[in-house]
Amino acid sequence: MRQVVREFQEKADEADFVAVIDDTGSHTARQLLDEATRLAGALSTGTAGKAGGTVLVQADNSWRTVAATLAVGLSGGVIAVVNRHTTHAEFTAAWEDIRPDAVVAEPSAMEEWAVAERLPGPAQTVLDGWTCLSAPQKREVSRWSGGVLIGLTSGSTGRPKGVVQSEQALRYAATSTMTVNGLSPGDAVAAIVPLSSTAAYCFGVYLSLLLRGPLVMTGKWDRAVALRRMADADVRWTMCVPTMALQMGAEAAGSGILRGVRSITVGGGPMDRGALARAEQSLGTRILRVFGMSECLGHTSPSPDDPEEIRLGRDGRPFPGTDVRALTPDGRVAGPGVTGRAQVRGPSLFLGYARDGKVDPPALTEDGYLPTGDLLMTHEDGSISIMGREKDIIIRGGRNIDITEIERAVASYPRVARACVAAVPDDVLGERVALLVVTEDGGGIDLAEVTGHLESVGLSKTKWPEFVFGVDELPQTKVGKLDRRGARDLAVRLNSPMVDRT
Numbered sequence: 340m341r342q343v344v345r346e347f348q349e350k351a352d353e354a355d356f357v358a359v360i361d362d363t364g365s366h367t368a369r370q371l372l373d374e375a376t377r378l379a380g381a382l383s384t385g386t387a388g389k390a391g392g393t394v395l396v397q398a399d400n401s402w403r404t405v406a407a408t409l410a411v412g413l414s415g416g417v418i419a420v421v422n423r424h425t426t427h428a429e430f431t432a433a434w435e436d437i438r439p440d441a442v443v444a445e446p447s448a449m450e451e452w453a454v455a456e457r458l459p460g461p462a463q464t465v466l467d468g469w470t471c472l473s474a475p476q477k478r479e480v481s482r483w484s485g486g487v488l489i490g491l492t493s494g495s496t497g498r499p500k501g502v503v504q505s506e507q508a509l510r511y512a513a514t515s516t517m518t519v520n521g522l523s524p525g526d527a528v529a530a531i532v533p534l535s536s537t538a539a540y541c542f543g544v545y546l547s548l549l550l551r552g553p554l555v556m557t558g559k560w561d562r563a564v565a566l567r568r569m570a571d572a573d574v575r576w577t578m579c580v581p582t583m584a585l586q587m588g589a590e591a592a593g594s595g596i597l598r599g600v601r602s603i604t605v606g607g608g609p610m611d612r613g614a615l616a617r618a619e620q621s622l623g624t625r626i627l628r629v630f631g632m633s634e635c636l637g638h639t640s641p642s643p644d645d646p647e648e649i650r651l652g653r654d655g656r657p658f659p660g661t662d663v664r665a666l667t668p669d670g671r672v673a674g675p676g677v678t679g680r681a682q683v684r685g686p687s688l689f690l691g692y693a694r695d696g697k698v699d700p701p702a703l704t705e706d707g708y709l710p711t712g713d714l715l716m717t718h719e720d721g722s723i724s725i726m727g728r729e730k731d732i733i734i735r736g737g738r739n740i741d742i743t744e745i746e747r748a749v750a751s752y753p754r755v756a757r758a759c760v761a762a763v764p765d766d767v768l769g770e771r772v773a774l775l776v777v778t779e780d781g782g783g784i785d786l787a788e789v790t791g792h793l794e795s796v797g798l799s800k801t802k803w804p805e806f807v808f809g810v811d812e813l814p815q816t817k818v819g820k821l822d823r824r825g826a827r828d829l830a831v832r833l834n835s836p837m838v839d840r841t
Contacts, residue, residue: 588618
């Protein structure tokens with residue numbers, strides 16, 4: 340983080356500016372740098388004045404995350420970010436992989452995670468009431484092979500994996516995003532997704548440090564508060580997951596409250612063109628449907644000037660310098676209109692996963708591509724469409740059913756705000772198809788209504804759901820994405836004969 344922090348500091352030395360707007364108000368760059376200097380001093384305790392090291396930080400959506408970033412950057416260290424809702428078991432797994440030299444978090448988190456047992460030593464109060472514990476031993480950041488950020492992702496295993504990214508990767512991804520969205524120095528951007536994810540941190544904290552403008556945040560997700568704060572602060576861009584975009588669209592109620600926002604980048608979950616179009620019309624801005632992952636940050640995006648068909652109906656174009664391809668089962672590169680297994684390479688490709696306190700390089704193809712686990716189709720104009728996950732299938736009576744195809748068909752029904760397909764076990768067929776639905780009007784919805792729509796749009800009857808459950812909201816992960824594992828558990832529970840659904 341050294342480069343971006345140095346540039347931020349130089350700008351603050353020229354003239355102070357508002358760097359953060361959060362639940363506690365406005366915070367200037369110099370105020371944050373003062374806090375960062377004090378934290379850097381605490382981190383250096385017992386290290387002969389050298390802070391550095393790998394610092395595990397509770398990344399909440401407040402000025403503290405920015406100040407901690409500045410502190411680590413000033414000392415040439417590596418920052419690892421963790422969510423406050425991380426369980427003790429998840430923290431233990433992350434600890435084993437990262438082996439941090441210091442931890443900075445609120446006191447209750449330090450106690451819950453038993454940090455004092457891992458880093459015995461005097462606790463120091465930092466960041467207006469948080470705690471810092473650090474180890475006096477020699478600190479080696481070279482073990483991260485040039486990495487400066489470690490963000491945790493659960494992936495498909497449920498165990499948190501530490502994704503190690505370099506500053507060059509962060510800078511490339513953030514700069515590319517700024518260019519696509521027409522952002523200029525000093526522009527305000529918002530961070531409404533929890534900053535403990537690699538992508539949210541890159542496109543929130545790091546991008547705002549590059550712009551040297553206000554980073555607007557809300558501590559907890561509240562769509563009304565987020566809308567008002569973004570409008571009041573003249574935010575020009577933000578990134579969120581589809582659920583957030585649709586909820587903000589419903590809250591805006593056609594007011595166009597975000598007409599000053601140039602664009603909103605949306606990724607990380609199932610998306611329907613019609614629902615997104617209604618949301619952007621209500622908000623008064625442009626929504627950009629993108630494809631990215633922690634391991635290769637933000638690697639596709641459309642332009643705000645693209646027509647709706649491209650912006651909302653596809654998943655963007657690769658950033659300049661990034662290559663995305665699809666492979667057929669026989670290993671050949673699929674041409675336009677042909678679905679294949681997605682692979683990506685480019686400047687934002689991660690260095691590897693954190694394992695036993697060092698980088699474990701990723702498993703790449705011989706020519707340097709990372710298989711993403713997605714199914715991809717390219718178009719003649721260079722844009723792409725994600726057709727689902729390779730493993731997003733339900734096997735009913737020996738037949739493979741693509742859940743993404745069903746979700747897209749269901750989401751095109753005007754009464755449906757959000758939908759998720761999940762498997763429920765069956766003694767005869769192995770699995771059956773269940774559907775969780777959040778309606779636009781909050782009213783009930785039944786199987787006949789859903790299947791009637793699916794018949795009208797031509798979805799094969801062999802793919803129709805057999806159970807439909809109306810829910811208030813779909814299960815979400817800690818960073819606001821659709822939690823498919825939680826959705827499956829909920830569908831199984833709702834399908835139990837012991838549950839009264841009247």
